[in-house]
Amino acid sequence: MTYQPPQVPPAAVRRLRLTDYRSYGSLDLELDQRPLALYGSNGSGKTNLLEAISFFAPGKGLRSAGADQVARKEAGQPAAVWGVYAELESRGDIFRLGVGAREGARRECRLEGQPATINELARMMPMIWLTPAQDRLFAGPRADRLKFFDRLVYAADPALGEAANAYDKLRTRRQKLLDDGRPDDSWLKALEMEMAGHGVAMAAARLDALIRLQAEIDVRPEGVFPKANLSLDGAVESDLADGMKIGEVEDRFAEALRNGRSRDAAAGRTLTAGPHRTELLAAHREKDQPAGDCSTGEQKALILTLTLAQARVLSRQAGLVPLLLFDEACAHLDAARREGLSREILATGSQAWLTGVERVLFEPFADQAQYFEIAPGLVSAA
Template sequence: MILASSIRRLRLTDFRNFATLDLDLDGRPVCLAGPNGSGKTNILEAISLLAPGRGLRGAETTEPLRRSGDEMAASWAVYAEAVTAEADDISFASGLLEGGRRQTRMNGKPASRADLARHLPMIALLPEHDRLFAGPRADRLRFFDRLVAANDPAHGETLNAYEKLRSRRQKLLESGRTDPAWLDAIETDMAQHGVGLASGRLHALARLQAAIDAAADDVFPKADLALDGLTEAALAAGAGIQEAEDQLMTALAEGRDRDGAAGRTLTRGPHRSDLTARHRGKEQEAGLCSTGEQKALILRLVLAQADALSQRSGAMPLLLLDEACAHLDEKRREGLADAICGLGAQAWLTGVEAGLFAAFGNRGQVLAVENGSVQV
């Protein structure tokens, strides 16, 4: 049985342009309508800070503090009461502590990344993702890794460990202190974490592609996805874990001089992999499609990921969809509403006018946002 995570109460204190906010909600999708700059995305960001990581804006801990003229609040806080697959009543809180440190709690106790990801999974889609397939490789990889981590919290920990090791190796190479034994040890650890990353991505990609292929509607186009990476290719070709680790260690060792001279890791490790997509119906690379078609492809991908995650874990994630209806015609807006309601997900959507959400009818909760206040 699939159970949907949903926020039933949301409270903000001194967060961005909200002095206070207290919303009582039900499990239906939440549609936030209002002019640009009214605070719609701020609400989505606040919710995202109840998940592992730095939120959908990647903000520093003091950035969300409310400012009024020359005055700045001393702290900010986000509090939510939610129904999840784990329990009917769980509280989540995140806020700024003394010393500029952020802490996130669940039922009043400090929460780990794994706890948050398991109890309140969420997937975010932002306007900058509209042309994700035409943009920089690093943005696509970051987006995909977040999707993988939503399904597998350990993936995020593996990625953090790999990046820390990569940074240590690069600093050593640039300093000239290239003790081979020291570098060998770092690169051995990098290879272990790197192969773990690649393996996790391949498994997630297979589940995601299966969910895309199984979608019955034709409102959003289907994409054929692939991962372009040295380690991913080795594993996909049948290489064992040890063989893939040895291959990556060899590549790193051979690239030491080049990476040190370049000031960045040019060696083709998992940090330089890419997510590629092809519009199946048009037989065209996704990056060459129109903005509207790319938006539709991304929406298909996000909806498929939500479905794949729920099938694996039994929990439907929250969907944070900022300006999701932009670049969509009426048919696709209707298709999006039907898809979200069909999944049973509590999606949080933003848009400049309430008419964008007409397709939800009484299946959604439309709230008016203006100047840091919300009207039901």
């Protein structure tokens, strides 16, 4: 089978305006569809630009910061209002998107000047991001790997994140009831059934995403980024993979929750096996080695393998190439892999946003990228 990169349009930010966001009092950038190379010294504000864009996706952005943490501070006091405005080219049209928050308030979203949901914005501007904290993802905590994989899953369908949020809220409510002691059995049983429904939906979405992602990795030609073997180690995912019907898996999970009440109450947390305890397993195929045992450079290369493959999957699923936000993507990559990264990004057609301390890191892009030098509060075309 011959691999063919997707030939679909990218989601591209054609204008970006920031108001009282982090280090930027006011910023107005006009852009084209090409990738962006943002370079400057540490602390100059490169990551702030990527984070601002990430607020058009569900969640707390690539730094996991709340809406009350990103307002620009002067004289130690945060601004009363912060905002991010983007003119987005998506599927042949230009759309006006905005996110922001007043002091002490939650994030507000707007589409064409009207109130909108974050999921509406995310469907128009799908994105995937990587940060330096993920360089040794496979050697770190299980929860971090699961969070990374779930973000890949939810990039395909932001609504799936709602199931995860509902599941987590129900899990917290269940634990509080158990901690309070002698909860009403019928109430607890209803809560566990609802929790099981959301949990199985999460697990089913993960399995579907894993199958698509592994197939994309397998069909990809050999290159500088290693191929990975992926699997999910989780009780609910295992039941679904074994062919059990959705209703049967929900009943089985709800029963496990009922049987685990005493243990969960004693532990003060949900020890019962469920989607919250699933493990993403990855191996370096050529070396036949668990990803966690690989070097930092190899782990980063594997993460890029997954991310670039998911970008191609999303292009086919949504008919729209996602944005790629790569903070310090070239760190721990040798010259061959930096060149390979530029080649892969250009092949996807993504308007990737990449940061680095020096322009030389992005030389493989030549004139096929937009270059900006970043200084505190300033962005200059280079």
